[in-house]
Amino acid sequence: MSKKSKKKWRQLGELITQSMQEKEIPGVALGIWHKGKARTAGFGVTNVDHPHDVTDTTLYQIGSITKTFVALAIVQLVEAGKLDLNLPVRTYLPDFQTQAPEVAANVTVRHLLTHTAGWDGDLFHDTGSGEDALTRYAKVLAEQPQILPLATAVSYNNASFSIAGHLIEQVTGQPFETVIKERIFQPLGMKDAYFDARDVITHRFAVGHNGGKVARPWYLTRSAYPAGGICCHVNDLLRYGRF
Structure with missing residues (x-):
């Protein structure tokens, strides 16, 4: 690392430490990929x-970054001819x-991924830890209020991604977690990526x-x-x- 880069790295560390103190953040893991090299710090x-x-080996919940893994798996299935976004x-x-029956009939895979389905997206309902968790979740979604007409606005929607996960299961015949592991974690060498808290601990x-x-x-329930x-x-x- 050059002298200039070391100075910037130190300044970044100081900024993070200051922000942690101001916002009461107990811990931060930092990672930067620059010019072919990884820089990490805790x-x-x-x-x-x-x-x-x-x-840099401390496990964190990465939260809604998970949604990008779901979208990637969906696109892989599109490329394989097993799904059509439209x-x-x-x-x-x-x-x-x-x-809303008209929404159920017309909502597309693309709507799920683009937060445009319009139903209440904050459904964090525990449907158990079994392999039918997402199937059961999809049934509960039928009771969620339709807040906006389909495809009229973008409104952040966690529930749509649980439905996308259920869709992945139905198309592949595998549990959602297995699909993500086999199609993304393993090919990329993500050896310490998990869903289950029993693995994390x-x-x-x-x-x-x-x-x-x-x-x-x-931790989150399996349906989430x-x-x-x-x-x-x-x-x-x-x-x-x-x-």
Whole structure:
């Protein structure tokens, strides 16, 4: 690293440390890919109750970055001729229902990925940890209010990505998590990327916090995995970012 780069790296670290103090952020993992090289650093701790230093192998929930993995898997299936972004969801999920029958009949795969389906997107409903979690979630969605007419506005929609995950399962005949692992994690060498908290707890991981306190529970239910369930470290996230 050149003298100029070292100075910028130090200044970036100082900025992060300052922001952590101002916003009560316990820990941060930083990763930058520049000119063919990865630069990583850890700041703070994983857990204010049981503190360990954050490193570049500390697992974090990456939240809604997970949605880009879902979109990538969908596009892979499009390229394989198994999906069409412009066909109705019912092409692949014949029993799909929403509160508005005309929406259920016309909503497309593209609408799911572009946050334009129009139904209430904040449905975090625990449908269990079994392999039918997303199937059961799709049935619950039928009770969600239709907030906007289909395709008239962009409104952030977690629920649509759970439906997209369910669609992936139906088209491939595999659990959603297996599809993401086999089609994305494994080819990219993301060896420490997980969905299940039971896998995560065997590694050093950062828990969620509300201000300066640990948030409990910090994990998502299985039905919300497509909306934000991936846990990985910054090195694996850089591998994905370079893809």
